[in-house]
Amino acid sequence: MDFQISSVFRPKFFGLFRKDSGYNKKKFTSDLIAGIIVGIIALPLAIAFGIASGVTPQQGLITAIVAGLLTSLFGGSNFLIGGPTGAFIVIVFGIVSEYGMSGLIIATVLAGIMLVAMGVFKLGNIIRFIPYPIVVGFTSGIALVIFSTQIKDLLGLTITEVPSEFIPKWISYFQNISTINFWEAALGLFCLFIIIFWPKITTKVPGSLIAIIFGTIAALILSRYMGIEFATIGSKFPELAGGIPLPKPVTPKIDFEAIKLLFQPAITIALLCAIESLLSAMVADGVTGKKHDSNTELIGQGIANIVTPFFGGIPATGAIARTMANINNGGKTPVAGIIHAIVLIIIFLFLMPYAVYIPLSCLAAILIIVAYNMSEWRTFKYLMKGHRADVAVLLLTFFLTVIVDLTVAIEVGVVLAIILFVKRVSETSTITVIGQPFLSGTENDENTSDIEILDIPKGVEVYEIDGPFFFGLANKLDELDVTSHHILKVRVIRMRKVPFMDSTGLNNLRNLWKRSRKEKIHVILSGVSENVLETLSKSGFADEIGREYIFPHIQLALAKAAEIVREQELHQIKHRNE
Numbered sequence: 001m002d003f004q005i006s007s008v009f010r011p012k013f014f015g016l017f018r019k020d021s022g023y024n025k026k027k028f029t030s031d032l033i034a035g036i037i038v039g040i041i042a043l044p045l046a047i048a049f050g051i052a053s054g055v056t057p058q059q060g061l062i063t064a065i066v067a068g069l070l071t072s073l074f075g076g077s078n079f080l081i082g083g084p085t086g087a088f089i090v091i092v093f094g095i096v097s098e099y100g101m102s103g104l105i106i107a108t109v110l111a112g113i114m115l116v117a118m119g120v121f122k123l124g125n126i127i128r129f130i131p132y133p134i135v136v137g138f139t140s141g142i143a144l145v146i147f148s149t150q151i152k153d154l155l156g157l158t159i160t161e162v163p164s165e166f167i168p169k170w171i172s173y174f175q176n177i178s179t180i181n182f183w184e185a186a187l188g189l190f191c192l193f194i195i196i197f198w199p200k201i202t203t204k205v206p207g208s209l210i211a212i213i214f215g216t217i218a219a220l221i222l223s224r225y226m227g228i229e230f231a232t233i234g235s236k237f238p239e240l241a242g243g244i245p246l247p248k249p250v251t252p253k254i255d256f257e258a259i260k261l262l263f264q265p266a267i268t269i270a271l272l273c274a275i276e277s278l279l280s281a282m283v284a285d286g287v288t289g290k291k292h293d294s295n296t297e298l299i300g301q302g303i304a305n306i307v308t309p310f311f312g313g314i315p316a317t318g319a320i321a322r323t324m325a326n327i328n329n330g331g332k333t334p335v336a337g338i339i340h341a342i343v344l345i346i347i348f349l350f351l352m353p354y355a356v357y358i359p360l361s362c363l364a365a366i367l368i369i370v371a372y373n374m375s376e377w378r379t380f381k382y383l384m385k386g387h388r389a390d391v392a393v394l395l396l397t398f399f400l401t402v403i404v405d406l407t408v409a410i411e412v413g414v415v416l417a418i419i420l421f422v423k424r425v426s427e428t429s430t431i432t433v434i435g436q437p438f439l440s441g442t443e444n445d446e447n448t449s450d451i452e453i454l455d456i457p458k459g460v461e462v463y464e465i466d467g468p469f470f471f472g473l474a475n476k477l478d479e480l481d482v483t484s485h486h487i488l489k490v491r492v493i494r495m496r497k498v499p500f501m502d503s504t505g506l507n508n509l510r511n512l513w514k515r516s517r518k519e520k521i522h523v524i525l526s527g528v529s530e531n532v533l534e535t536l537s538k539s540g541f542a543d544e545i546g547r548e549y550i551f552p553h554i555q556l557a558l559a560k561a562a563e564i565v566r567e568q569e570l571h572q573i574k575h576r577n578e
Helices: 025-052 057-074 086-120 132-149 151-155 166-175 182-200 207-226 238-242 256-288 294-311 320-328 335-350 352-357 360-375 377-383 388-404 406-428 503-518 530-539 541-545 554-577
Strands: 430-434 438-441 451-454 460-466 490-497 522-526
Touching: 025 057, 025 086, 025 207, 025 320, 025 335, 025 360, 057 294, 057 335, 057 352, 086 132, 086 256, 086 294, 086 360, 132 151, 132 166, 132 360, 132 377, 132 388, 132 406, 151 182, 151 360, 166 388, 182 207, 182 360, 207 352, 207 360, 256 294, 256 320, 256 406, 320 335, 335 352, 377 388, 388 406, 460 554, 490 503, 490 554, 503 522, 503 530, 503 541, 522 554, 530 541
Parallel strands: 460 490, 490 522
Antiparallel strands: 430 460, 438 451
16 A cells, blocks of 8 residues: 555644745744733633643643644644643543553553554544534533532532442532532632633733632732631642642553553544544634645644643643634634743743642632633524434433543444434435336436336336435335235346445345345346445455346346346246147
């Protein structure tokens, strides 16, 4: 197979080095400004996502730095900003709780390898065919799960061990509602108020950053002068009080058992990363009028997820909020994403020691807004008015995400969507018996007003197959076998409207032919397209039935059927006379 990596891997960043790229000082200035702003926006989100995922704040920031840099270097979009996102909180928290950090590293690296493979085998466009109700269902479900995980910190509830499951978690909240800390709750609501209303003042500086600054200052003042203590990053991670250590590459013990155990979570990470990054890139394309390379983007995301875990990072993907902030602030090329990562490195090296004073209720407020923006409740409400099959997929995916597990939700949602799709296609595809005389559109003619009269001889039955002859339709052949066998001499299978045939359709057609031969009934195929004929030839069925019984046009097939009927009648007359 002639394969060149350049056919699927064309990073946008390296295209800037071509003489005809048009990259200049003006574009660099725009990228510089956008990169600085997006880096500031990414800071509180990276910290919040890290803590909510069950890892440390610096691991969230490291992910934003390493994955953000690699995504911009090797990705297929001019505008996509990579890093940790809210969608991974539930998955990462579950993997860390069950398998520890070594398990998370293995699962993330496996997911990265899968993403690279998806890009190499040009599956970028196929990923986008995942039904929209599934995407909205698990996105809304994740949003609700994220919201539910932040109630303890937002209200300052005194709960030693919060259950991981959704329903037990809320039962625990209600049972401990009397332990609410009103100062924590007030600070959290104060930060929520800032985030919600700050855009009315300006959109240049993110409300989440302002909320962290004012929330931290308020907590410090109340703590120093009124003796009111707040739960902070420093109280949750006391090891950070001595400063933020630089990350050291980590290599977990990887063996076959670990890979087998973490293969399913890795698939979930890979699918979610592919879906979220490509959807973010598509949104960016719609806003800018540019076009991303989906296969290159998958490879870039794969590289980011292979490398990042070894520096202590967590799974990363394209972040739509930061991508839109990049576009809205003038970002033109992947250089903006690289600058955003450099800004985060500077913050990590010089400002992270001050992060220990950030109140957890303030971070909870940020994540609640993230959950609200993720919820897509308007889209959810709109989809609820759609086809019953889509509603079923939407609700099932949503409730499985919330109550059971995101991995199960994606798997069951995709399977259900396929089943319902097959059902709907099979309902539109039909197999009918044509009587005689019969008016029909001519073969190989798109003008439906051009009709012909089919003179079907006595003893001949014509089956008209309309639509793909696949496993969802094939069994209908048996249901239509209603003609009395002693008067039936020829079955004509008219396949002019069959674009393709799968192995199940072929098997059922072969079974019909075998059963007909036992009943001394001939089978003739009519209107066979090149695609279907190729399938028949490769399987050997074209030779089994005899190529003299396969015709491109119904009139030729009926002429052959009439000839067979005449020969049988003459044979019967001759037999009676003897």
